[in-house]
Structure formats: C-alpha cells, structure tokens
Amino acid sequence: MPHTTDTVEDDGIDCVPAPKPVHYAEQALLGALLLEPARLADTEQLSADHFESHTHAALFTGIRTIPVPDPADHAKDTTWFTKILDFARPHAPGLSASYLHSLIQFCPRSQHAAAYAQMIRADYTRRLLRSHAERLALTATDPGLPDPAATVLVLADDFSRLLGELAGEFAPHPGSLPRTVLPAEEPRQAAEDYLAEERLLLASATAIPREVSQMRWLRAEDFASPLHAGLWRTITALVHRGDMVDPVTVLGEAQHRGLLVGALTPRDLMALVSTPAGSPEHWGEQILRRALLTRTHRVAAQIAAYTDDFANTPHQLITGSRRALADLNTLRTRYHHATTPAPAPTAGPHAHAAPLPRAASPPPQATPTAAQTRR
Incomplete structure (x- = not known):
C-alpha cells in the first residue's frame, strides 16, 4: 500500500514580507539608548515621527520623556525600564518587558547610535x-x-x-543622480x-x-x-x-x-x-x-x-x-x-474698448445671394 502524507495547509506565514533594513536600525538604536541613555545626545535630529514602527516610536517617545537616570543607578536596577514601559504601553498595548530586554540584545554596538539614527532618518525621508x-x-x-x-x-x-x-x-556625494531605470512612458489615453x-x-x-x-x-x-x-x-x-x-x-x-x-x-x-x-x-x-x-x-x-x-x-x-x-x-x-490676463491699456483711443471674450464664437458670415453669386 503506497505511503500517503497528510496535506499541510498553507498558513500564510511564508507570505509575510521580511522586515526592511530600517526595522533593524530602529531596534539597534532603541537597544543602545536603553543600555546607555546618555546616547540620546547622538539623536538630537531624530523624532518619533521618523520611526516606521509605531511601537518603536512610542518607546522612543518614552525614552525622550522619562528623565535619564544616573548611570550608576541604571546599572543596578530596572526602574527606568519600568517607567518607559508604563509610558509606552497605552500607545502600544502589545509591548512587553521582555521585548525591551531583547532590544538590548539586538544592538551590536551602542556607540554606533548616531549611525542607526541616520539610517532611520534616511528611510523616513x-x-x-x-x-x-x-x-x-x-x-x-x-x-x-x-x-x-x-x-x-x-x-x-x-x-x-x-x-x-x-x-x-x-x-552630497559623487553620483548624485539616481540610476533607477524608469518604466517606459505609457501612451496617453485621451478621453x-x-x-x-x-x-x-x-x-x-x-x-x-x-x-x-x-x-x-x-x-x-x-x-x-x-x-x-x-x-x-x-x-x-x-x-x-x-x-x-x-x-x-x-x-x-x-x-x-x-x-x-x-x-x-x-x-x-x-x-x-x-x-x-x-x-x-x-x-x-x-x-x-x-x-x-x-x-x-x-x-x-x-x-x-x-x-x-x-x-x-x-x-x-x-x-x-x-x-x-x-x-x-x-x-x-x-x-x-x-x-x-494682459494688463488693461491706460491711455489711447482704444483704452475703453471692451475685449472680446475668448470663448466667443466667431460672427457668422452672411450667405451670398444668387444675384451676388452671378456678379
């Protein structure tokens, strides 16, 4: 008897698009700021609107809003983490404490926070x-x-x-013009x-x-x-x-x-x-x-x-x-x-002559009579 396998239905997981590079830049930046809040000085030109992820934007707003803790105190407890989480959760209900700790793991180098911020600004642009x-x-x-x-x-x-x-x-940098191959121009379809x-x-x-x-x-x-x-x-x-x-x-x-x-x-x-x-x-x-x-x-x-x-x-x-x-x-x-409109004339014999309307039809020409035609 031939061996049969059960058909596994496609759950659509493979169709979910992979995160874009900016997603990882946002994670890395937030991890750097959670690890070293003093790195906020490297993100002065960044705002929450620049983030693509709503959750990440809420976290960044919390990091910017909650006063930065003393480095020594921050190294000993998670009080600042808790305050940020409480601030961001109303705006991102699915946010968890474990995700905040994961963000630190997603950050390769906290000293590269300025580079991560630049990537976020570039994608926002x-x-x-x-x-x-x-x-x-x-x-x-x-x-x-x-x-x-x-x-x-x-x-x-x-x-x-x-x-x-x-x-x-x-x-600016060399090669300032895009090298994108533009799609062929479609013929105009006029009504x-x-x-x-x-x-x-x-x-x-x-x-x-x-x-x-x-x-x-x-x-x-x-x-x-x-x-x-x-x-x-x-x-x-x-x-x-x-x-x-x-x-x-x-x-x-x-x-x-x-x-x-x-x-x-x-x-x-x-x-x-x-x-x-x-x-x-x-x-x-x-x-x-x-x-x-x-x-x-x-x-x-x-x-x-x-x-x-x-x-x-x-x-x-x-x-x-x-x-x-x-x-x-x-x-x-x-x-x-x-x-x-052309400026109205201010002097001269035709200064008060009314201009012809542009949409006016030309005056009809008189049809010649039979006698006129014979002459």
Whole structure:
C-alpha cells in the first residue's frame, strides 16, 4: 500500500514580507539608548515621527520623556525600564518587558547610535518623498477639484521647498543622480472630450488664424492625439509664414508634412478643421491645462520610482526629485503666460474698448445671394 502524507495547509506565514533594513536600525538604536541613555545626545535630529514602527516610536517617545537616570543607578536596577514601559504601553498595548530586554540584545554596538539614527532618518525621508509624490499624482487626476492645475502647482512648490530643506540634512556625494531605470512612458489615453477640444481648437484656429500668432505658449507636444499635434504644426507654419489659412490650404500643407496616412482621407482632414466654435485661445488653454496635469502625474510617478529603488541614497532621492520637478518649470511658465490676463491699456483711443471674450464664437458670415453669386 503506497505511503500517503497528510496535506499541510498553507498558513500564510511564508507570505509575510521580511522586515526592511530600517526595522533593524530602529531596534539597534532603541537597544543602545536603553543600555546607555546618555546616547540620546547622538539623536538630537531624530523624532518619533521618523520611526516606521509605531511601537518603536512610542518607546522612543518614552525614552525622550522619562528623565535619564544616573548611570550608576541604571546599572543596578530596572526602574527606568519600568517607567518607559508604563509610558509606552497605552500607545502600544502589545509591548512587553521582555521585548525591551531583547532590544538590548539586538544592538551590536551602542556607540554606533548616531549611525542607526541616520539610517532611520534616511528611510523616513524616502517615505516622506513617496507620500508627497503620491499626493501630487492623486491631485493631478482628481476630477472633483475646481481648479486642479492651480492646486498641483501649489503642491509642487511645497514639494520643492521640502526638498530644499532636506538637502541640507544629507551630505552630497559623487553620483548624485539616481540610476533607477524608469518604466517606459505609457501612451496617453485621451478621453473623447479631450479629443473634441483639440478638434475645436484646430477648426477655430483655421477660422481665426490671427489669434494663432499670439499662442506661442501652446506646443504640439501638449496634444493628446499625434494627428492633432501634426495639424497644429501645420496651421502654425502657415500662420508664421504669412500664408493664407483655410481648410484647403491646411490640407495642402498637411499633405507635404505626411499627415495623410492610413484611413485618413483629404475630405476627412478638411472636415476636421471646418467646424469652428469659440476662440482658439480658449481651447488652447484647456489643452495646455490638461498637458500640465499629465506632466505632473508623470513627474510624480518618476519620483515614486526613485523612492521604490532602495539603492538610492537620500541625496540621490533629493537630487533626482528636484530635477524631476524642474521639468515642470517650462510648462508652468507657458501655462502662466496663457492664463494671465494682459494688463488693461491706460491711455489711447482704444483704452475703453471692451475685449472680446475668448470663448466667443466667431460672427457668422452672411450667405451670398444668387444675384451676388452671378456678379
């Protein structure tokens, strides 16, 4: 009869992730402080918020709060241990006296307390940058915000100030840029309403080309559709050369630029730029705003990727994050130029002329009569 073995159910213990290096640094530091409370002087820049473990943070707060005992008295009894345990237990109910004694065993060298504290601060910096990047990404994709572009720019400024403060806490070293291999950039998945706004811009720009020359703040890379980006280059090229602009001339220039590929027919292309509605500047602002949010989300994902790479030092994380945020500056400048109202004229014959609203549709052209057509 063949030998059978009982099936042992998986209890999930093997799936528990191993503690991260900072866990051992926290244990070592607490053990050093419990063994030699005078080592607190080596942790002046450390706070309980820097600890990843809630239990360890409660213990550190107790060590900082309970007056340090006399070294001679501390060597003879455990009174200070008991006071720390009583202080921390309400915040960490599972804490036991045996764990405090174990922490001392986990400390290789109490004189290395400053190094353990530095490891804890470094890991806290990593988690802090990660949380700011996640908040930036979520804000850039939050449909409920009344003005998400303004909000993400404020968050980006706050992030930059934080990085400036952190830069002074960690010494620079060679190889300051992260070597993290960033994930390939995914193609932009534009919703239909985004594409509709781009089509309205192209048609309005064809109908009102005089406004296009004032829209140097909008670039082809701001468009979600490659075809629309190519048509924007087509229209702006005609405008900047001073050529005539209408659906037929746009078709001719688009043909020279190789845009008539695939199933796109000349009739389709002319129809795309033949139904204007509103002002080109209005639709251009909408497109630029969405491009700003898309770029912000991409920058946040880049910073998050840096923080996920534990090979990066705090200095590399800070430098890489500052470089990533700097990529927003050019787009931010263009966005402010597009959305900042021009100063009202103070003198001259046209000083009191009311400006045309940007979203106003162009005035309809009168249909010629049959007699006019014959003449």
